[in-house]
Amino acid sequence: MSDEIRLGVFLGFGMITLVSGAVVALARTIIYSVFALLFTFFGVAGLYVLLHADFLAATQVMIYVGGILVLLLFGVMLTHKIATVQLRSASMQRGPAALICGGLLALLLYVIFKTPWPVKELGPATPTVQRIGRYLMTDYLLAFEVISVLLFAVLVGAALMARRETNR
Amino acid sequence: MIPLQGYLVIAAVLFVLGLFCVMTRRNAVTILMGIELILNSANVNFIAFARYCAPDIQGHVFAIFVIIMAAAEAAIALAIVLNLYKRINSIDVDEVDMMRG
């Protein structure tokens, strides 16, 4: 693919990501936020693909869309009166928040464009799965094990917390 | 040729949107969504740096850890939210003031 196409695809995914992210942050109807999050995740997955991180893109879709988004939907639907379509989500302190966020964004942009990033020569796309696996099993084995223990704890904890307390 | 800055800008805007979401919303689930946005922006940065600056793809490994963390966080947070809803029949975080003493 040539650079123009690549740039066009990048801009497309970037727009999807940012517009749907804005919908997530600003939508009045909570369910719109959740479904906009779907497109944000997708846009980010597209960016991953452009960055030659295909495994990450698939992980993103699988865990965020297939797992977390469904969980969030459950959260919304179990904690609201879902018989009506309108699920309002109040937002407050918009002014100060916008001020702080705008300032932060300006600061970040300043940093991004002023820092001389040590950009290396970009190589061709290489398969990532094997290298990720090697890193997980060698350099980051401890982190891997810790995070698996964490996941196990989360599994048990979430099940324990969310269950109906019938035995009390 | 897409410059590194392109990805960084997208990540920054995404981060700010997530922050805005967390700051303004009072609904626990929506706050959770804001946190997911922030984590995603961090991930985009990881991957972009892994592609443009790092010698190898350690960034991917970190991104995977972040995704796992996000999943764990979402599961626990939603368990908490459900519990909250059962107790005070609301998930407005301002109404959770039982621990004031």
Added chain:
Amino acid sequence: MKEWVDGLVEGSSLLQSLPIEVSYFLAMVFFSLVAVGWMAICALFFVWLERKVSARIQSRLGPVYVGGRFGWAQTPADALKLLMKEDLVPESADRLLFNIAPAIAFMATLLTFVAIPIGNGLVIADLDIGIFFILAVSSLGVIGIIMGGWASNSKWSLYGGMRAASQIVSYEIPVALSLIGVVMIAGTLNLVEIGRGQAGGIWNWYLFKSPFLFAAGIVYFIAALAEVNRTPFDLPEAESELVSGYNTEYSGMKFAFFFLAEFANLFVISAVAVVMFLGAWNSFLPWQILPGPIWFLGKVFFLVLVIMWLRWTLPRLRVDQLMHTCWKVLIPISMVLLIGVGVQMWLFPGN
């Protein structure tokens, strides 16, 4: 796809005069259309087959009129009817989400078609993460189902959507765990590589490579049935309880999208089972007698037939039985099988 386009461009002077981007774009459009057409053909054929199989099992005749022999034109006629029907949107529905939902459900299935190899190298996108990609995008369908269920603003649809969510998210785990065993033995996620690894006779098929993988294949089959809402796990669209669940309020074209995706999913799960366990496009003899796609489609066809056979044999499970089956039976078993595969690889390296 890239190699294919490059080869075509080199062979044709007309294409060489065009910019290479245009060729790629045309190839993309072409392959998208191929995927859509393939999916539609599969779905239409399976709908017809399902009607015939159910008819035979119930000692009926099934469709016989439309299109001469065996009523083969019944489903095209039905599809035409659906397309020409009025597109109803319930008044109190959430119009935007209601319209998006079928597209998402359809897209999730369509994307999986891109990565399924029907022959040695015959695949639209030869992805390094093949099976992982399929698992990832097939989990998208549930979002479309929940969206449709919620946006319909009908209680039946909402129940269907919630059931679909809990069921599909749960059953994704045994599906993935049972496939990981094969990935471990094959040493790759690439579906074409996995298929190539099973050449040379039935004893090289991963299903028969190890007892653990045999059991994993059965676990996969059961869990995959649940993941695409087939009987006996069709709770999200249980007609007798939920008035067909999440698609209660849908009609016309949008319903056709849901329906198409559902039947195309049959092909997807069967194709994944064939590629991962049943030797993909390889014949069961050490030498290839017929072309690969014929073997592949034959095996897929057989599995789809078995799925339909199961559907018209078994009654629907209860919700608690469904969850019990997943969390207390399939997941522990698939985990044990995974460990078993690992132990086997450790004890007999290089086998």
Added chain:
Amino acid sequence: MSAVKKYFSDIYNSMATVLVGMATTGRTAFRKPVTLEYPDVRWELPERYRGILHNRIEDCIGCLACARACPVNCIHIDIVKRGKEEYGVTSDGTKITQWIPRFDIDMSLCMVCGLCTEPCPTECLTMTKEYELAVHDKHDMYLEFALDRDKVMAEKAEAEKKAAKEKAAREKAEKEAAAKKAAAEAEAAGKEGAEPEKPAADAEADGKPGSEEKKPDAS
């Protein structure tokens, strides 16, 4: 221990019973279908199938036996006595002494019990094998047999006349054929004896040219 045992036996049972069920349905799949392609292929109806009622009005003598037998009173008959004057003769020879201006059967009331056909002396009221009782208009369920009685009678008379004519024609033709045959035999046997008969037969055939054409109609 028993819980563990139950867990595994449950798994075994579920797999085994699924296979049993599939064997059953698989066997059924290769059975001959019990359904038919209905509008094209029809059922072989039993001999005494009770479908919609039909009255051959030309044989009806207006005895009211059917109306009395009907448990739901769906048969309405009006009769007008005509004294000794004969109105006609049924096909089995019974004399019709009454004019029947009305013979109506309300099939929407009829419960298709068949009791009315039992006492009919001339067996003109019968149950057909027609089982498609659905009509577009509910008034179509009200069958009025007497309306076309006169027409039927006229047709019957016409048919009788025709039959008589045909019979005559046929007899004539037979006679002619016999004569011809006899003539041929006579000719074959010898020249004498056949001579006087031949011209008569020719004259007869010339005098009635219509009789030859009518013959195919009768068949």
